[in-house]
Amino acid sequence: MGRLGVILVAILIAIGLSSVLVVNEGERAIVSRFGKILKDDGVTRVYAPGLHLKVPAIDKIRYLDARIQTLDGAADRFVTSEKKDLMVDSYVKWRIKDFEKYYLSTNGGIKANAETLLQRKINNDLRTEFGQRTIREIVSGKRDELQIAALKNATESAQDLGIEVVDVRVKQINLPDNVSSSIYQRMRAERQAVAKEHRAQGKEQAEIIKATIDADVTVKIAEAEKQALTVRGEGDAEAAKIYADAYGKDPEFYAFLRSLEAYKKSFSGNSDVMVLEPDGEFFEYINNAGVK
Missing domain, CATH: 3.30.479.30 (Band 7 domain)
Structure with missing residues (x-):
């Protein structure tokens, strides 16, 4: 086969391929020829998926997607x-x-x-x-x-x-944005008012609770101090009675102890100068120390 024959065969193959209309699955095709849609008995010809024939270079194909x-x-x-x-x-x-x-x-x-x-x-x-x-x-x-x-x-x-x-x-x-903005602002204002009211009520309740607690504490402290004073008074009275009973058994010895206590406090101070009468009652036991 010469060169001319090869060219003719190639042309025939090209024409044959261009004469084939391929419609893929999920597609439909409509063909227009010379500006007019091909019809069968007045109804537009719709090509289903598969291989079909067409006129090369003349027929124009419009593929339509049949999928959802x-x-x-x-x-x-x-x-x-x-x-x-x-x-x-x-x-x-x-x-x-x-x-x-x-x-x-x-x-x-x-x-x-x-x-x-x-x-x-x-x-x-x-x-x-x-x-x-x-x-x-x-x-x-x-x-x-x-x-x-x-x-x-x-x-x-x-x-x-x-x-x-x-x-x-x-x-x-x-x-809409403008409406949403106004609504959100109104909602925010309402929530802030409710929050402010709750805070005020909470503060009021806190003050009431604090005042109640302070009053209870004051009453309890007063009662405790009253009870302490009562107990202390009873203790002092009991101690005085015990001292009186003890010293009443030997008044002379009690007077002697009182004098020793007075000497101790007087002579243990920072000042060692005292202006007293030598024969006064303060030195009674010192002056009589040598008397038996």
Whole structure:
């Protein structure tokens, strides 16, 4: 085979390969030829997964993802039946149900166009559901009812896009930043007022308890001092009686002991000068020391 034959074979192989349309699992394909979509009996021809034939360089292929898609847009503002604003973050699970309608309604099966249109419809449905409920109903366990109603409405409204809405979920519900700030400030002020009241009550109770304890301590100290004085008085009386009884048995000896005690205190001081009469009573036992 000459060079020309090799070239012809290569061209034929290239044409054959370019004539094969490969649709992967999870995809569908729509073919347009000379700007017109291929149809069978007026119905758009949708190519299922597998190998198909096409006209090289003429047919244009648009691949469509048949798997479940997730639309997770930005949070949007909704108004409740009380005319309160809420920032709602939600997501949608969807897939293509009618490929012909989807292709035509999204300007050639462009996913971004489909998500924009679907997000608009979902937001409208959610806005309707939020507008029929109060904040308490939305956050107090009735969110499932809201999501079920939104899913039902979204399924109906998305039909004209050829889309099947599989699920609608509300991820998060928040108040707008300016509203949240004012609410938090009011809550903080209320908590501070309650805390201040509790502190005042605690301080009052502390003063009452302290005053009660101080009074009890004062009474107990007074009673203890009274009892101590009584005991001390009784002890002194008992000691005086014992001394009187003891000294009463020998008054002379008692007088002698008293004089010795007086001598001890007088002569043991810092001053050794005393001005006394030598024959006074103070020196009675000293003057008579030599008398037997």
